[in-house]
Amino acid sequence: MRRGEIVDDLREFIGPMTPFLEIGANAGHSSYMLANQYGAEGFALDISEDSLRYGIALRERWQLEKSPMLVAGDALHLPFKDNSLRMVVAFQMLSQFMDIESVFLEVKRVLQPGGIFFFAEEPMRRLLTARLYRCPYYDTMKPWERKLSDWGLLGFLVKDVIGAHQEESFGIRQNHRMDLGDWHRLIKKHFDDQRYKLFVPEHGWAETLVKKIAIQLDPNKSEWRAARLMGGTLGAICRKAGEAPVQTGPVQYDKLLRCPDCGGDMARNESHAICCSSCSYEAPWKDGVYNLLPSHDKRELYPGERNDIIDFSLPSHEKHLGHGWYDIEGVYGNKFRWIGARASAWLENVKGGEQRLRLRGFAPEPIFQASPRPVVEVFVNGLPLKAWPLDRNGLFALETNLPAAPRYELEIRVSPVWRAPNDTRELSVNFGMLRLIPFEA
Template identity: 30%
Template sequence: MKKQSVSSKKGEIEFRKKLFQQQVEKKSFLNNEFNAEEIEKILNNRIKKTIEQMIMLKESGVCLSPFVEIGAERCQRALAMRNDLNAIGAAVDISFDMLKSCDYYMRVFSKSEAPLRICCDANSLPFRSDSVPFVFCYQTLHHFPDLTPIVKEIHRILSPGGHFFFDEEPYKKVFHVNLYKGKSIYSKESLRASKTKKVFDFFFAEKSCNEVDHGIIENEEIAIAVWRQALNSFQEKNVKLQSIKNISSELFNPKHYMAFLLAYLFGGNISGTCRKAGSSIKSEISILDAIICPLCIENGRESKIDQENPWFSCSECGNKFPIIDGVVFLFSHKKFEELYPDIFIKVIRK
């Protein structure tokens, strides 16, 4: 199992700090990145889509609360969960600046209630095993060299019978020739490209992404077999491959083999809902009861932590975890110092 390196984690943190400066503080740094107005339009569309999808999931019997969103970034989807769908939960990300930007986006999108915001590492989620009924993520699983350890963590924290929903993730294109370098996928230029250009790029452009220039992983090469293996531990799996035009297929037990073959060859996006075996969902549990001490996790213990502002503290090991600008830092001290040395020195080593 390949794990995300410390330098990739730092790349995520540093790049998103610059995004905060550009899109929230309105200082211009990154030429090919969206400005405040442009990103807010995009986020507004993401909110609408999330609400539609979550309503559909709820109607199909998925319990949406309490939830954990992995890679929540600016928290706009968790804000929609809390304010439009009455679901309570936690927005998790490794980037403090993105979680901090939630306050700003609450004002922009007129949302009054914030989710619990946790700055932590998805490789080691500070949640009790078998505790959370609903975990979801968008555009996040491909930020890891191997999605398997992340999905394993998600499966661990889900309550028996709980659901995991994911969307907007890529899967590998088998039929693809790199004839030229494409424009960055999330750039303004790529969004402006004509339809024909987009189809041509799909088959012949070498993928490039702004984020990669900042040391971030953009893993577009996750093969169908890897997706299958990573999700296999779930009892029920409803996972869709969406390729070019109208080509789509189920990942597990496809009904039409030709559609599956074409979807396999051409690559595209993957999304789905998976259910963990069992049936003991406790929607009445508080998300605060599910969070545990990141230091005790390393010693194999799942110890509850309690909020005593401006800290969360562990009664087992006595360690404290700061809440800064509304964001709780739940890393082991070693990881905290490695990823956020300035904050660590100021608040823990002072």
């Protein structure tokens, strides 16, 4: 709704929106909005096929008539020709890149002259804070943290965006170095004109008061000074230099694409796969999504059945499991299995040499009611490897190096255990993926 309000408010500045591309689309909520509410045609791109397929389920639930073309791809290597798109949109994703300018350069490459880059919900670094520590999301805050948050005082104490540390613990990178001035300089460097929407926090009486004072002290009585002091989130609509061409006729989607491997032209074949005319690259239409990642990334991120990965979204994962696993739960790629006090599994070293183990899972709130510091411990080939105390409930990603071995027999031990109402199972945490990743020195 907020994104639609920005579009409505700056509709004249935005102009035509076809063809559009949403990068980091997740389930594609905003792309479906652009297609159904504004009649635009275009693409929803995300690195996760599963997220895009979940968007298909949402579209059916919401009974939407129009859909964007769904593409799994990389925002730093967009599978689109130069000057091919009228508008690129991005929400809550630029701050997940350590080099945000690299995304700007790629967006500018694919935009037509006069094209629009619309991004929003990006964090602005807060100047008015003691930067004492990193704080989790509200639902996992301690009681005193929640009280300070309700009063609007917590933001004046924390180092960066609330919840960033939690996301990083799950492997999601966060770049919160950009204040409002940094964003403005980056936009002015790459775009010819721009409009801003600032969303300065007002959590409780303290932030409301400071924001009001900052606006009164601003020479133009705008929110600019408040945003510099208190941070918040930025929305920006940026226009590329040049005159926009007029879009005529329906969008020929495959004509806008370029090969992720060699940059050649792409076209659909009789089986609806998108193929490169210059090399052997081919992207079949699989359950509503085209995967247009570069081949080396596709092999790593979508390896299929491999003995060094236990992906609970794939049926083949069952052959890797030993004792202690409960039935599979979840939907799409978010499938998982609960365990009790212990469970076993195996992974094979298919690449050779030293490896690194990654365990991706979820710790529920009841385990912290049973113990303030639950522990996940891993034994490998009969020997203790590492124990991780868990600080807060929610998603986690645990990693540690492994010695070279042809095969790794894993035993995971978790304490304490707990029981859910009307459930006879003894539970601790659940896991969605166990895998080997490159060794880190």
